[in-house]
Amino acid sequence: MRTSGIDRRTTLRLFGAATAGIAGAGALGACAPSGGSTDSGGDAKAKNFGFTSWSLNEEATKAEVNKIVKGWESGHKAKIKTTAYPYNEYLQQLTLKLNGGEISGAVHLDIAWLAAIAQMGKLVDLGDVAGEGGYTDVALTSGQYEKKQYGLPWTTGSIGVIGNQKLLDEAGIKKHPVTIAEFEDALRALKELKGVTPYAAATKVAQLKDIFPWMQTFGCTILDGDKVTIGDDASIDAVEWYKKLHDAKLIAKDVDRFDARALFGQGTVGFYDDAVIGKGATLATAKDKNLADAMVPVPRPVLKKGDDPQALLWGGVLAVVKGEGSDSAADFALHATSDVPTAVSYFGKTAMPPTTAKGLADPKVAADTFTSDWTKKITKTATPGPFWAYAKNAQIEEAVAKQVQAVLVGQSSARDAMKRARDEVTTLIKE
Structure with a gap:
């Protein structure tokens, strides 16, 4: 740490x-x-x-x-x-x-x-x-x-990705996606199923810190010593990719962890992010108790084969x-x-x-x-949260989340938003 x-x-x-x-x-x-x-x-x-x-x-x-x-x-x-x-x-x-x-x-x-x-x-x-x-x-x-x-x-x-194997089978997805490209293909296949949200990713500020492992997947270190690296090309690529999924309706609007669990419990979600205990929390309110058999952990897709899957400890x-x-x-x-x-x-x-x-x-x-x-x-x-060692961790995560949300709703470009996020976070860690 x-x-x-x-x-x-x-x-x-x-x-x-x-x-x-x-x-x-x-x-x-x-x-x-x-x-x-x-x-x-x-x-x-x-x-x-x-x-x-x-x-x-x-x-x-x-x-x-x-x-x-x-x-x-x-x-x-x-x-x-x-x-x-x-x-x-x-x-x-x-x-x-x-x-x-x-x-x-x-x-x-x-x-x-x-x-x-x-x-x-x-x-x-x-x-x-x-x-x-x-x-x-x-x-x-x-x-x-x-x-x-x-x-x-x-x-x-850790907090990672949970999949619904039943829906993956119905969509003809024969193996879990390993790369970002394969993940996108899987999401498009799931979208063809009626009433299914391919990926119930966090889109509300409360859980938009989930963007950090995706930034790391694209190659952003987030921190290099005490230097904030958000705003580099890798972080911009990650947020632009997230925006692409959002605009293509491969992820849903206004979703947090609890919303995702509820949707998954209804059997209408292909993938979502949660902690390892999310299975129990989701099944507690699920209509279909057989859903337990369909829930599978999926390593987060990587940019290129051979990379380590990213997850938050x-x-x-x-x-x-x-x-x-x-x-x-x-x-x-x-x-x-x-x-x-x-x-x-x-x-x-x-x-x-x-x-x-x-x-x-x-x-x-x-x-x-x-x-x-x-x-x-x-x-x-899995690795620790990038800003856990800082007293203003919660404010830092919120500052980044708000900038990512601004991109999702079309209020800012990813490049401008990540630059603002970098400046805000840099100020917070120095206060």
Whole structure:
């Protein structure tokens, strides 16, 4: 994961916190050494510790997560104090509590937040612990910042392309498209089917960050060090291609992730972008429960054969706060993320794929061909979001998305829009 020189005030603004109050506490100092440090106070070797996670607040996951917690408490004669916040409030609450010294132990982080939280200097380097987990290389990468292992991977997946094999068969598409040219041919064949949207690509600002892997597919690095490369020929080519699909009605207007899931659930979409858990989310509201058999992961088409398919890394890690109970919390994080029976049970209840080679090879996981194929074909070459290391990641993604949308609706040329996007993003990463 790349790094950046984010200043203290900018990092704070990411969380919507009261900048002056928190900055005055000097909370965002340089990262301190790890290994039992008690910078946050308390005994690192204490048996009891805290655990903070949004999964403890969600119906789909809280029972299974509580099972992991209770199992640890029973087996280690310890007490874990759990704290839960809704996902949409989680980052702000976590940051405020960390700055106030009110959180200890293990904390659940979205991998998109890891860089900003690590910069606060309150997390333990779990490099030695991670070596015991047997994690896949891509999973390990998701928990790293500045070459240090600040998170143990709990869920590692990606956002890629899902296809409806039934519609592909009906359209006479005998094999999944590998190149952009083959993908276009497949979309045109799907368009011949009545009432079918060939590709339910994101066209609303909320998910138009999906353009990033397509830009990378066309050869745009997006960032080169701290230099924004959006606006180069490759990014312009990618957006012009997206516009071509839009004008040819091969993708639909005003679609976000939720719209795409709903349309796919109706059996009227050939391809769409989603996370690996999108299958479960889509099937939950699908009219045809047999749709599960038709859902297949499709590596993102490449510009030329031999290129790596592009995908956005997606998932969560367990980090540990320096101070009270940090050693025990690290052991708990290792157990929760790498113990095979625990990971397999979690997968069975939540469809969250394990992050270790042994977990993925377990018969109960391997039998789920969708997840296994997704891991091998899509997550294998997934990369972090290009702007995750920057405090204004959300604003950056929105700035680019708005410019892409302007192209789609005919308000701007791709060249002019990408130049504006480059200038806006360059300003945002320097603020």
